[in-house]
Structure formats: C-alpha cells, structure tokens
Amino acid sequence: MGDWQFFALLLSNGILIGLMYSLIALGFVLVYKATDAINFAQGEFVMIAGFVVVGFLISYGAPLWLSLVAALLAMIAFGFGLERAMLRKLIGRPIIAVVMATIGLAAVLRGLGPLLWGADTKPLVLPIGDEPILLEPLFIPPIQLVGATVSLLFLGLFGWFFLKSRKGIAMRAVADSQQVAMAMGINVERYFALAWAMTGVVSALGGVIWGNMLGVDVHLSLVGLKVFPVVILGGLDSIPGAIVGGLIVGVVENVAAGYIDPFVGGGTKDFAPYVVMIIALMVRPYGIFGKQIIERV
Amino acid sequence: MLSLNNVEVIYDGVILVLKGVSLGVREGGITTLLGANGAGKTTTLKAISGLLRSERGEVTKGSIEFGDARIDRLPPHDIVKRGIVQVFEGRRVFEHLTTEENLVAGAHIQADRRRVGEGIERVYGYFPRLRERRAVQAGYLSGGEQQMLVIGRALMANPHVMLLDEPSLGLAPMLVEEIFAIVQQMNRQERLTVLLVEQNAALALTIAEHGYVMENGRVVLEGTAEALRENADIKEFYLGLTEVGAKKSYRDVKHYKRRKRWLS
Ligand SMILES: Nc1ncnc2c1ncn2[C@@H]1O[C@H](COP(=O)(O)OP(=O)(O)O)[C@@H](O)[C@H]1O
Ligand SMILES: [Mg+2]
Numbered sequence: 338m339g340d341w342q343f344f345a346l347l348l349s350n351g352i353l354i355g356l357m358y359s360l361i362a363l364g365f366v367l368v369y370k371a372t373d374a375i376n377f378a379q380g381e382f383v384m385i386a387g388f389v390v391v392g393f394l395i396s397y398g399a400p401l402w403l404s405l406v407a408a409l410l411a412m413i414a415f416g417f418g419l420e421r422a423m424l425r426k427l428i429g430r431p432i433i434a435v436v437m438a439t440i441g442l443a444a445v446l447r448g449l450g451p452l453l454w455g456a457d458t459k460p461l462v463l464p465i466g467d468e469p470i471l472l473e474p475l476f477i478p479p480i481q482l483v484g485a486t487v488s489l490l491f492l493g494l495f496g497w498f499f500l501k502s503r504k505g506i507a508m509r510a511v512a513d514s515q516q517v518a519m520a521m522g523i524n525v526e527r528y529f530a531l532a533w534a535m536t537g538v539v540s541a542l543g544g545v546i547w548g549n550m551l552g553v554d555v556h557l558s559l560v561g562l563k564v565f566p567v568v569i570l571g572g573l574d575s576i577p578g579a580i581v582g583g584l585i586v587g588v589v590e591n592v593a594a595g596y597i598d599p600f601v602g603g604g605t606k607d608f609a610p611y612v613v614m615i616i617a618l619m620v621r622p623y624g625i626f627g628k629q630i631i632e633r634v
Numbered sequence: 635m636l637s638l639n640n641v642e643v644i645y646d647g648v649i650l651v652l653k654g655v656s657l658g659v660r661e662g663g664i665t666t667l668l669g670a671n672g673a674g675k676t677t678t679l680k681a682i683s684g685l686l687r688s689e690r691g692e693v694t695k696g697s698i699e700f701g702d703a704r705i706d707r708l709p710p711h712d713i714v715k716r717g718i719v720q721v722f723e724g725r726r727v728f729e730h731l732t733t734e735e736n737l738v739a740g741a742h743i744q745a746d747r748r749r750v751g752e753g754i755e756r757v758y759g760y761f762p763r764l765r766e767r768r769a770v771q772a773g774y775l776s777g778g779e780q781q782m783l784v785i786g787r788a789l790m791a792n793p794h795v796m797l798l799d800e801p802s803l804g805l806a807p808m809l810v811e812e813i814f815a816i817v818q819q820m821n822r823q824e825r826l827t828v829l830l831v832e833q834n835a836a837l838a839l840t841i842a843e844h845g846y847v848m849e850n851g852r853v854v855l856e857g858t859a860e861a862l863r864e865n866a867d868i869k870e871f872y873l874g875l876t877e878v879g880a881k882k883s884y885r886d887v888k889h890y891k892r893r894k895r896w897l898s
Binding site for chain 1: 683685688689709710711714715719720721722726728729730731735736738739740741742743747750787791
C-alpha cells in the first residue's frame with residue numbers, strides 16, 4: 338500500500354469515527370446549551386444504554402428491535418428522571434455543584450452497570466455483518482458506515498430543531514436568559530427536562546453503535562473521554578461545533594495513531610486529541626463556533 | 635381589573651421591600667407607577683408577573699387579583715397565559731437570537747402557528763425598523779431597536795396587560811418620544827392595558843390617565859395624571875429627575891438628594 342493510500346485510509350476512518358464522536362458530544366452540548374450544566378457522565382450514559390440493549394438481548398432474550406426501542410425509552414426516561422430528581426435541585430447553585438454532582442453520578446453509574454448486568458464483556462450484535470466494504474483504496478467496516486450515517490442524520494435533525502422549530506427557538510431563548518424566557522411564558526423546567534431527554538436519545542444511539550464496536554462492559558464509558566476535546570474544540574454550546582470538533586478529533590487521533598503508534602507501541606489515540614484540545618484552549622477559548630459574549634459599544 | 639391589595643414582598647426571607655402596596659390598573663388604560671430608584675417599582679411588577687420567585691422573593695401578605703382570580707401564587711407561565719406580560723428594564727433581548735427569533739420566542743404561549751406569523755407582521759407594523767433588522771442577532775441592535783424589540787416581543791403573547799419597566803432609560807429623548815407614541819397607539823388600537831413604570835415622570839404623565847408614586851416600598855401619592863402634573867411635590871420630583879441619566883457613580887448621591895427633596 339502506498340503512502341497516500343495509507344493516509345486516505347486513516348482519513349476516511351477518522352471521519353467516520355469522528356462523526357460518531359460528534360453524536361455523543363451533541364448530547365453534552367444540548368444539556369450545556371439549555372441548562373448550563375456540564376455533564377461529566379455523558380460516557381456513562383452511553384454505557385448504560387449499551388447495558389440496557391444487551392440486557393434485553395441476552396438476559397431477557399428479546400428481539401433486537403425491541404431491545405433498541407427499550408434502550409431508547411429507558412434513556413429518555415433516565416434523562417427526564419435525572420433532571421427531576423437531581424439537577425433541578427441544583428439550579429441556581431454554583432456551577433461547581435452541578436459538575437461535582439455529575440462526576441458523582443458517573444461513578445455511581447460505573448458501579449451500577451456491572452452490578453445490575455454483570456461485569457463480563459457482552460457482545461452487542463447487529464445484523465449488518467463485519468466484512469469491511471472495499472472501496473479501493475479504502476476499506477470500511479459496515480458499523481462505521483451505519484454509525485456515521487445515523488450520527489449525521491441526528492445531527493441534522495437536532496440542528497433543524499434548534500434553528501427552525503418553535504420549541505428549538507424557545508430552548509435557545511432559555512439558554513440565553515432563563516428569567517426573560519420565563520417572562521415570555523416559557524416553562525423553563527420543562528425545557529431543561531427536554532434537553533436531558535434529548536441527551537438520553539443521543540446516548541442510546543451511541544450505546545448501540547459503540548457497544549457493537551467495543552462490546553458492552555464498564556469500559557464503554559471511556560468514549561465519554563473523547564467528548565471533552567470535541568466540545569472544547571467546537572465550542573461547548575454549538576451543534577456545528579460538535580460536528581467539526583468530532584471530525585477533527587477523529588481524524589487527528591487516527592492519523593496520529595497511524596504514523597506514531599508503530600514507533601511508540603500504541604496509545605497515541607488516547608492522548609493526541611487532548612494535545613490538540615490544550616492547544617485550542619490557548620488559542621481560542623470559546624472553541625471554533627462557541628457563543629461569544631456580545632459586547633456592543 | 636388588575637389590583638394589588640396590601641401586598642408585602644420579602645426577598646431572601648428577610649429583606650422587606652414592599653410594605654403593603656395597594657394599587658389598581660384600569661382596563662384599557664395607561665397607568666403609571668413613578669418613584670425614585672430603589673422605591674420598589676420593579677419589585678411591584680415582578681410580584682404581578684410571578685417572576686419574584688426566580689430571585690428568591692415572595693409575596694408574604696396581601697393579594698394580587700386579575701379579573702376575579704387571585705394570581706399571586708401562580709407560576710410565571712400561567713400568568714402570561716392569563717394575559718399579563720412583563721417587559722424588563724434594561725432591554726433584555728435574547729442576544730444570540732435574531733430579531734425575528736426573539737419575536738417567535740415571545741409567541742411561545744400561542745398554540746396556533748399561523749397566528750405567530752400574523753403577530754410578527756403586527757409588530758413590524760408598529761416598529762417598521764425591526765423588519766429591516768429581522769435577521770440580525772439582537773445583541774447587535776442599537777439601544778432603541780432593542781427597546782422596540784422587547785416591547786414587540788411582549789406584544790407577541792397577545793397580552794391584555796403589559797407591564798413596562800422604564801422603557802426610557804438610557805435612550806435619546808427623540809427615541810423615547812417615538813416609543814411612547816407607539817405604546818399609546820398600541821393601547822388604543824389593541825385595547826392594551828398598560829402599567830408603565832418610569833423615572834421620567836414628565837413624559838409618563840403625558841400618556842397615562844392615572845398614576846401612583848412610590849417611595850420606600852409604599853404608595854405615597856395617587857391621582858389622575860392631571861392632578862399629579864399639578865402637584866407641587868411632583869414638580870419638585872421632576873427637578874430631581876432632570877439629573878438622571880448622568881454617570882453611574884453619581885447616581886447614589888443624586889438618589890439621596892432626590893429622596894431628601896421628596897421627603898422634605
Ligand atoms: N433580588 C433582590 N434581592 C434583594 N433585594 C432586592 C432584590 N431586588 C431588589 N431588591 C431591593 O429592593 C428595593 C427595591 O428595588 P426595585 O424594586 O428594583 O426598585 P425600583 O425598580 O423602584 O428601582 C431596593 O432596595 C433593592 O435593593
Ligand atoms: Mg427598577
């Protein structure tokens with residue numbers, strides 16, 4: 338294989354994986370945008386969704402479609418319930434309270450998942466085969482193609498929702514000023530709940546896709562670690578930012594791993610995105626698309 | 635039709651700000667609520683709109699009635715649905731939304747989406763300048779345009795009563811007159827009831843029929859606009875007010891001077 342073919346392969350791989358990061362980052366962005374909460378448990382949400390799917394598939398012997406629907410509903414309910422039970426009480430408290438609460442939640446979920454569904458790695462099998470699709474010089478695992486397509490679809494859907502729909506505009510209004518939104522008759526708490534429920538949807542999708550690629554156990558939550566470089570690069574509150582950030586992280590880690598791993602023996606994937614993130618923080622603290630504080634003169 | 639009866643408001647469980655305020659807002663009219671900085675005017679509006687709670691304030695005594703129902707225990711979105719909408723002081727636009735998106739957000743309680751389009755056209759009818767600026771992020775509008783936008787946005791909720799908090803603050807006199815003329819026009823054409831809070835008493839009393847003066851959490855004077863215009867104390871009050879709009883750092887001193895003048 339020639340040099341450029343190798344590069345094209347790394348690139349295509351990075352783009353597809355990157356879109357899947359974008360989808361999970363979207364969950365984080367939705368919550369931050371609407372409620373100002375920083376969700377450090379995003380990866381654990383994905384893990385729980387994966388556990389629910391394999392739980393239904395393996396333990397209860399349910400058909401795949403039912404398991405997917407169950408995971409979707411369970412994660413929506415989980416998002417809703419969490420907002421009600423925990424996050425609503427933290428409204429108006431310093432941001433660090435929410436941060437600590439979600440870090441605590443992440444730890445609880447990492448314990449709870451294996452406790453309820455077992456600690457062994459469970460396969461999450463989807464009926465899409467695993468013969469790579471050959472497109473000279475690229476070869477693409479089918480799950481990556483499916484994952485990237487689903488991600489694009491939902492990124493588009495959520496983008497449309499925020500830009501064009503009345504509910505989306507209301508949610509951005511809440512993000513802009515909760516008090517003024519209230520004065521317009523917007524039930525702010527309902528939109529908080531909606532944001533968390535949407536995160537539930539995104540997490541369920543992520544759980545299925547990543548669960549298929551990595552198998553389901555507690556390590557599935559580690560995909561959450563990729564969310565931070567993605568949202569720092571793209572901007573904490575920007576959907577286009579989540580897409581671009583995801584693509585950058587996906588490409589950077591794949592290309593870096595492809596060229597550097599042979600010399601250092603692996604691990605590049607895990608730290609390369611963070612190097613980029615730190616550089617980005619120094620150059621552009623709002624991220625590429627992040628909301629800037631508007632100051633008129 | 636909207637009345638406050640002996641309303642007491644406490645912030646944070648200890649700070650007593652309204653000490654038994656009673657006032658009535660006439661249906662279809664413009665009523666003004668005057669008073670120096672810190673008198674409790676904004677608190678009065680927030681008590682009506684239910685937005686006190688988001689600032690840890692509470693109506694602890696008295697009642698607020700609208701039509702024949704008590705509204706002082708309702709959440710803000712219910713109060714907007716009943717037809718009372720507050721326009722905050724300080725031109726609080728949704729900065730990151732466009733002009734038109736601000737208007738759409740203002741129509742949140744409107745279930746029928748066709749009516750939203752009609753509402754937007756109605757607002758552009760009153761404020762043609764907003765139509766030109768429809769696609770601009772509201773944070774980048776001029777001060778006057780932002781004031782127009784927040785009034786137009788409130789109109790999108792199709793209110794019976796609009797609570798307007800200091801729309802003149804920090805705007806050039808010509809703009810203020812333009813905006814007041816439009817408020818008057820809305821009052822006539824839509825039969826919109828207005829409760830107008832102002833420090834610019836001279837101007838407020840030209841468009842209002844009735845007025846109240848607040849001082850230190852209490853209503854200290856009430857009357858028709860005509861009577862208030864003739865009142866010697868009010869004339870004094872104007873004088874104090876000609877200085878408003880100066881640098882912030884002077885405000886407290888002036889506030890003190892004004893207050894003293896008012897009490898003496
Ligand atoms: N959220 C709050 N918490 C505590 N005190 C407040 C709050 N808002 C206003 N106050 C106090 O209540 C008094 C009246 O304020 P306000 O209603 O804003 O007056 P005005 O609108 O007439 O200038 C002031 O002394 C102010 O400091
Ligand atoms: Mg005020």
